[in-house]
Amino acid sequence: MDIKTLCLGILSLGDATGYEIKKMVAEGSLSLFSEASYGSIYPALGKLMEQGLVTCRAMAQDKRPDKKVYSLTEAGRGELTRSLRKDPDPDKNRSEFLAAILFCESVAPERVTTLIQDRIVEHEEKIVALEGLLAGEMTPASRFVVEYGIATQKAALKFLQSHQGSLVGAAAKSAANELKEVDTPAAK
């Protein structure tokens, strides 16, 4: 899904400024599955204006620069519906944490331990934050997405808690083997 379609979707939930769109993808339920920078949002809104898929009204503000509030047009709603009719592409997940784990032969064994422990804390904090979201007012769809996020976060947390020992043990063993090889190079 390109940023233009993402903006159409967000505006289908209510009018918003570029700044607010950025906030929504950085926090809230949208952050669970999307991301966008100012460098893509503002040009996207510009193009959507040209295509007549959104309208914009400038709101003068006291001691602040003008706000540009964007709204979805009927044509925009139609375009969004058309986009969502296509089968969704598979998810794309990027994780520097998992990369560090997979490449752990190139890091110190004790580093792996802290890596996993830090990650456990992050998961715990993320779960608390998501559960906090549930306390506020939400649409059924938004609740569904947040609860989905909580479910996967909890699964990851549980996995790390129950498997952290196994990997650290293996890493230590691997390090021991390497030392052995250095000690007796002929053994290889």
Added chain:
Amino acid sequence: MDIKTLCLGILSLGDATGYEIKKMVAEGSLSLFSEASYGSIYPALGKLMEQGLVTCRAMAQDKRPDKKVYSLTEAGRGELTRSLRKDPDPDKNRSEFLAAILFCESVAPERVTTLIQDRIVEHEEKIVALEGLLAGEMTPASRFVVEYGIATQKAALKFLQSHQGSLVGAAAKSAANELKEVDTPAAK
């Protein structure tokens, strides 16, 4: 993590060609947390050569274009270790499925049903594929990553199985409300 660092990491697991690197990020355990196109891999390998972080030997092949097998240098290993010393950035997840769910007011209610049911099948297939990976030979780190993937996939699957009804019910209700409003516009 940029593509250059990703290439260093992959080469730390063993020598590879650009084509093989692409295959690894498209399938296998690496596909769980990374992605890269030819348009980024080949330029990355070129830059790493210039920086002396990898070496390359051309292997002539029978009736095939030459293979360029890349290897990590000691400087490359050092650079990788240095990169992994930094705290990993938080995960980035993109999901057109979750987007479609959140924007479901713009799609037909029965579409939501098929969307979720298709997704359930995808999760089931993904789990089988990952469990198939576990049958082969694996490093402890690779096993850890794949089992992590299985755990989160199963959690997502379970969530969808137990919550699919709730959202469809809400969508139908929402559609009913809209119809009511159309029938009696003054009611709003």
Added chain:
DNA sequence: CACTATATATATCGCATTGATACTATTGGA
């Protein structure tokens, strides 16, 4: 048998997107 798809392999190009930064102004906390 012809035809199409898939696999092996390198490489480039246009376009979308990121991440950083610039600019301005208010509010709140150390």
Added chain:
DNA sequence: TCCAATAGTATCAATGCGATATATATAGTG
């Protein structure tokens, strides 16, 4: 008092994606 955070719009270099080109071999299918 000074710094950080919040509220806004906006641009730009560098990065990376997706599609495509080029070659050849093999395997499956009507």
